Amino acid sequence: MTAGEGHRVSLLDDERYRYLVDSITDYAIYMLDPEGRVASWNAGAQRFKGYETWEILGEHFSRFYTDEDKLARLPEYALATAEREGRFENQGWRIRKDGTRFWAHVIIDTIRDRDGTLLGFAKVTRDLTERRNAEAELKRSEQKFQMLVQSVTDYALYMLDPDGYVSNWNSGAERIKGYRAEEIVGRHFSEFYTEEDRRDGEPEKFLAAARFEGRAEREGWRVRKDGTRFLANVVIDAIRDERGELLGFAKITRDVTEKTAAQKALAQTREELFQSQKLEAIGQLSGGIAHDFNNLLMAILGSLEMLRKRMPEDPALMPLLQNAIQGAERGAAVTQRILAFSRRQDLDMKPVDLKQLADGMMDFLQRSIGSTARIEMDMPPELALALTDPVQLETALLNLVVNARDAMPAGGTITIGAREEEISGLPDKLKPGRYVCLTVTDTGEGMDEGTLERATTPFFTTKGVGKGTGLGLSMVQGLTEQSGGRLSIESTKGKGTKISLLLPTANLEDCPKQKAALTTQASPAVADRKLTVLAVDDDALVLMNTVLMLEDMGHAVTEAYGGPEALDMLKNAGPFDLVITDHSMPKMTGSELALRVREGWPGLPVILATGYAELPSGADERLPRLPKPFSQNQLADIVSSVISGRS
Template sequence: MSMPQSYDVSLLDEERYRLLVEAITDYAIYMLDADGRVASWNPGAQRFKGYEAWEILGEHFSRFYTNEDRLARVPERALRTAATEGRFESEGWHVRKDGSRFWAHAIIDPIWDRSGELLGFAKVTRDLTERRQAEAELRRSEQKFQLLVQGVTDYALYMLDPEGHVSNWNIGAERIKGYTAGEIVGKHFSQFYTEEDRERGEPERSLETAKREGRFEREGLRQRKDGTRFWAHVILDAIRSEDGELLGFAKITRDITEKVQAQKALTQAREELFQAQKMEAIGQLTGGVAHDFNNLLMAILGSLEILKKRLPNDPALKPLLDNAIQGAERGAALTQRMLAFSRRQELNMQAVDVPALVNGMMDFVQRSLGADTRIETRFPGRLSSVVTDPVQLETALLNLVVNARDAMTTGGLITIAAEEHVASERPAKLKPGRYIRLSVADTGEGMDPETLARATTPFFTTKGVGKGTGLGLSMVQGLTEQSGGKLAIESWKGKGTTVSLYMPVADSSDCPQSSETSMPSPTETPKGAFTILAVDDDALVLMNTTLMLEDLGHTVLEAYSGTEALETLRKGDHRVDLVITDHSMPRMTGSELASAIRDEWPDLPVVLATGYAELPSGGDNRLPRLPKPFSQNQLQEIVASVLGGGAAPGGAD
């Protein structure tokens, strides 16, 4: 049998208990005799049962139960359970004096005298109606809210003593924080804060604010038992007695991680959408003007090359011509770089000598830097070549150097270095093999871990609006991975950044060592003159193409459109060996012309000349390509490569 227990409750604890009960729940505490008749009645019982003491004393307590429970003999079973097991506890509907029902939590404890005789029962009833209704309403509200924000919100509700030690702990707190009540009660609440916040004195500051102003509310990072962090909305209320004495604090913590992440994702999505729309507009603009701009450069370069051949070797004129040709070639390179920002280019994979490539662009790089920025190169005496696109690698290095320059607001040192690495070292999770590590290091401000994690994200930039596209590092990463390697970034706040490109070492069977090695040798170059049909809707370009071909000894037929070209071929006045056609022409593109030629003259080769980095939709990527603007050497090379395989003159007549 269970014997009664006594509790030594301090006045302070009684006051806390009274404040807590009046704030949250009402209790009815009364006594029953051994038969279940009411023997005492407290004001709390009178308040929510509805009976005055003189009305209920001596009456059987079963009148508080519903008819259904009385018929099921629930009151008798409750007393019997309490007497035999030492306690009875249940929740269910009870009835007030006016007949209204309320949801009650009831506890019945037996009371024994010293000889073990049953004297009666102590009964505590708690009205849970409002809580039950609130829980049902909360469940309905949470279901609606979950549909709206696609998340669940939990609450940690617990008390702190005046010094900030946890005095009680609810299930929500256990779920959010990860501690059980036995692990955390009595511990200081500052252990929920991050180490950085503890060093700044945030826990103490929050208690002082709540003590001074009555309430403290803030959002910030908090720490769970397992060390993981979550974003929390915290409310801290001071609890005082009637005479104003501070009894402690009520603390509510809400996990809003999903909400904060959703807001950040939305903000980031908006920023990326803006950048994407801006870059799409730039891409459309550059794609539209590239053809016309390259045609202008084509006319300039072609005329300058022919002029250089035909002018006397005058020392006063030659430098001027060379400068003009170099300027036009730089304009062509600039166009290709602009196109690289707006659309992905097909890589021209070659074996590239890294030191030679870097040294070849140093003059241009130096002019891109300020007077207070120095640049150094560090290469070993012997270094294997890498497999990549040399033009795209040059563009990537230029992007990295510009980023390094921008990171050093007061100047500093940029170091371009290269060394060989073996994949077994796994510096960047590489596949087995030999790699060259090409790095660009600066002594700038560096990046924090959060910025470093997003550094290669397309359209992410720290340079501010209008100062960066956010595509530089993502382009470098794309080039490196397309080349079969990996990109690695090391950065420390205040100590600079090192960006490393791990690219595979070139094998002799991978690709030609340079563009010159892929050209037909003099013995492979087709002998004799050919009849070539040149097609272009731009008169300047067509004139220069004709001049360069005729200067090479070929006979040239001209056509200003695809329709005119077909008419020329169908006339049969000349046996045509090769067709070189522009792609972007009105009414019939170069690809469409090639298709028509293939239908009628399947053995007649066609070369597509275009200023686009990638052919627009509908272009025939199977055709040999001659990139605009092209030089006479490139023109000679494409003729040699297409007709050098034994094609007989006179493909169409």
């Protein structure tokens, strides 16, 4: 190649190089002379800085710097560094022609000839404003996220390394677990597990599940720094980089102790509400059944009583008749027990012979518990009378015996005992005086401390679902306390249970009804004279028996099959000395009839007969009440009492 050809090639290469540099728009590439004046200018420089080539050539490059950088002599420092070290690089704010700023990455390289003489500088500038803004935004976002994580106090949020060691710690973790960051960072997360869980390898299993599945969730007991336990809901997420390499785990823990307890309490409250509603439904159903059943028993007992009075003495027939009467009376007692169990009733306080009551129930109790258990009696021959409601006491005794049977699945002995006690009043918070203690003792499984503490809580039961309402002991406790006594339980796991009912002894001052009854018995029978009675009932069988009893007592009786017919009789067939009416009748109840009688015939006494154990809503509690089924003697007593003005 000749010298001329070589020169042309060199010029061609320079031209190509110039075209290459001029075509770059993402970088400002230009030359500075040794003093720092602009010697060349490409399209990228024009785009970044806004100067045309003719405007900037020959100008000092310091005009691109901010005033504060120029005061700090940063342009001079940059050239001096590049000249001394061959290269200078930094980032900072630069100024465009229009005065706006941009964040620039700047590289300055020295240009020297073959002899090392400085010819100038090559300067490359890149606009990093958007990237810097993005980085700043990311940093702000990370700071906000860090602040968010640190401000969360209801959750423990922290990181674990791939081996399960704590790498950071938020304020929620400190609040829930009790450790400060400097105390726990670097320690293994198994510190939070119970000893038994660590023995079973639960921490390692949990991490392995998160590592394999990407996420794992558990709920269980965890341990705080002070050793106390809390119920935790824990989620662990595996964190991996873009290549899938495990970087560690994100762990979220929440203390759900109170929430779980609240859910259990809510579930228990719902169950108690359900049991209460079920019991109320049973009570309403029992009330209706009892009324109809008592009407049937009324017809049976009344007819049998009349038959016994009119039938000639026959040794072969009288036992059969007496057996039928006792069977009907037992049916009436069963109805009372059903109502006492399912409905709240005012106590009918009476002196009760506990030995006689238990003896009378013995056959019934033994049949109730079956053949796997036997009942023994342990009572002295002489025992003071207890003051309580005998019907509800029978129900209580039945409940206690059945509970004792259930506590002896393999069989055993139930002992019903009684004794007298003298109470000073101070230790037991009872009135000083003499009490009778009725006890039921079994040889069964017994109760632990937790069960014993909750035994009398309403709706608490250790029996299976559908096998108990949990009301037995709470009803017994209510009976004893309403009677002025106390219930106590002695039990040891595996050694049986003894339940004691402490009931006050009875006297006539405590029993106004009994006192009145004795007074009535001592008084002359005012009702021996012939009365004109209006008998009202919608049930023909019951009405017939009531009429027969009254007529057998010597009274004149007029029948009425309901309230409206009774009012017609009062207007057209009177006068009457007495009205005896059923309560539960269609169109007009007995209480409503009594109110109409009081308005139209003041002074005319009314006796309310009812098959309910307690008067239904709307009944007049002031009316003399005759419970169904009633005998002729009970009818005679209340008629005598009402006519003499003692009721």
